[in-house]
Amino acid sequence: MQRLMIADGSDVVRKVGKRILSELGFVVVEAASAQEAVSRCRAEIPGLLIVDAALEGALDLIAQVRAMPNGKGVRIFYCVIEADLKKMMVGKRAGADDFLLKPFDRKILTSVFAGLAQAA
Template identity: 80%
Template sequence: MQRLMIADSSDVVRKVGKRILSELGFLVAEAASAHEAVTRCQAELPAVLIVDATMDGALELIQQIRAMPDGKAVRIFYCVIEADLKTMMLGKRAGANDFLLKPFDRKILTSVFAGLAIAA
């Protein structure tokens, strides 16, 4: 089972995302802050990380993950509220691989992550 972490300050987003992604076959961990995410990643690095762009320290979180041993192997999705080029470029420069638009739902998460769960 592939490990995935959702780093988002919203309890609802984490809860919904965890339920859907667990059903797709991921072992899902949650982090309510960038600091909590870094601490959890230092203990056990996930294969996939979803980072909310509006969370305090989101860009620094991505940079810290990339600096960890094996951090370059983590697939990082930067979760944005709108397709704002400036925000997306900041995420890309920090080290994000891809983007997710919020709010996401079962259809979006299934289309993006079903292939990743199977690839594990």
């Protein structure tokens, strides 16, 4: 099973995301802060990472994951509240591969991640 990490300061967002993504077949790990996410990634790098743009240190987290051994292989989703092109480009420059709009729900997560769960 593919390992996925959700780095978000909101307990509710992490719990809902974990429940939905676990049902899709992912092993989901949660991190409430950028520091916790970096620490968990050092212990075991995930295949996929969802990073909330509002998380303090979000861009540093992305850059640090990219610098880790095997960090280039992590598919990173930068989670933004609105399709703000400037914020999305900053995330892209930091190393994000793709974007998710918040708030997300079962339909959105299933459409984005169902194919990725099967590909693992």
